[in-house]
Amino acid sequence: MKIAVVGTGYVGLVTGTCFAETGNHVVCVDIDENKVNKMKNGVVPIYEPHLDVLFERNIKQGRLEFTTSLNDAIKDAKIIFLALPTPPDEDGSADLSYILGVADDLGKIITDYKVIVDKSTVPVGTADKVTAALAANLSTDLFDVVSNPEFLREGYAVDDFLKPDRVVIGTSSEKAKKVMGDLYKPYVRQGNPIIFMDEKSAELTKYAANSFLATKITFMNEIANFCEKVGADVDMVRIGIGSDSRIGKRFLFPGIGYGGSCFPKDVQALAKSGKEFGYDFQILDSVMDVNEKQKTIIVPKIKDFFKGDLKGKTIALWGLAFKPDTDDIREAPALYIINELLEEGATIVAFDPEAMENVKSKYGDKVTFVEDRDSAIVNADALVIATEWQVFRNPDFDLMAEKMNQKVIFDGRNLYDTQEMKELGFYYNSIGRILVRG
């Protein structure tokens, strides 16, 4: 099948590459010329594990192409995916200007029947708005609009896309249903269901999934905070409740709050969407409040340790990305921690395996960046861990003892065993577990 993908970010590029991998011909279009040039030269513009192999293979085999011309991209395509940004507007609602702008452009250039698929995360009612934008210039016989939300996670995007738990397709058109069913056939063969539904339900399924997961994490963060008050161990509680199949083991890991380009904006957008329709999502308001505090929950702990004064203190920071295996720093808790520590007068020496360039462009020389994990801890008064990259899981504790000014760790991701830290004589402050005083 011939496919066009508009927008080559995390979702668009993975979508385009994976559809090429299953034998389709895909043209990806982006307005960012620099990005398109990179891709034309065989460079993957984002860090996403395993994407490069598929990317190279499909370019070589002539199934994956790139352009900045919307017209060139869509002229032979039967299906056009919109994988465009839907960032939060000033009031927290999803900004649909990218999607509606492209829909408007498409309405002016489409000449034969096409299925326009919304892959971006959008509020209920967007398919209707996209339809209206297209219909302003185009006969409704020449298109159908489908909502096909994406559930991939950054860092696991390729695997999540190729082996999805489910594919949700929202459409009221039998013709579009057939086209989409054919496209996703390879995934059905892997035993993953395609769930057909109406457009509005599909749109809401996406927000509901992200909001539910964000709520699950936040609930666990509150349990962790309470564990600290009463001397319980959140790891035990997590295992204890996660073993109940009704609750499940995944997405129960407490830490310094959820971040990224999706949970924060999607929870906010669903709450906002609720208000627009006269419904007050009380749970979501609480989730946002708790998460906001959770992102910097480690800072008062650090201040307490240093008796309220961080001036002149050097803090090593391991991890900047909002989670491991990505260079994405959107809404990363590490940035909130950096802001507060800088305000308190601390010096920050940071390391992240993939996200340093992105942070450098925001902070410049306000933060010192080093090229490896162990350089960050030299002469540090404390180490803060903000992202659970594998490389931080098994550090050289002897080297830490030797190189740090004192053996002090504030761990926002619960990477180490508290008993071991006690034996090694570290001050070790983690989330929802006993405080090891060293």
Ligand SMILES: NC(=O)C1=CN([C@@H]2O[C@H](COP(=O)(O)OP(=O)(O)OC[C@H]3O[C@@H](n4cnc5c(N)ncnc54)[C@H](O)[C@@H]3O)[C@@H](O)[C@H]2O)C=CC1
């Ligand atoms: N990042 C993720 O893991 C996931 C994101 N989503 C949703 O997918 C959508 C896209 O997200 P990302 O891929 O992360 O965004 P992104 O910001 O990484 O990429 C968007 C791309 O669209 C391009 N673009 C902007 N205007 C354009 C135009 N007029 N024509 C062509 N290209 C244009 C940008 O240059 C950029 O390359 C959002 O709605 C997001 O909520 C859904 C599931 C997962």
Ligand SMILES: O=C(O)[C@H]1O[C@H](OP(=O)(O)OP(=O)(O)OC[C@H]2O[C@@H](n3ccc(=O)[nH]c3=O)[C@H](O)[C@@H]2O)[C@H](O)[C@@H](O)[C@@H]1O
């Ligand atoms: O809509 C989206 O963009 C995507 O949002 C999330 O994916 P992603 O943001 O890439 O990353 P997650 O692995 O879900 O992590 C999100 C945040 O939650 C945090 N988290 C996750 C799991 C957990 O147990 N505890 C926890 O604090 C992570 O550290 C991270 O900050 C969803 O998991 C995807 O299904 C969805 O497609």
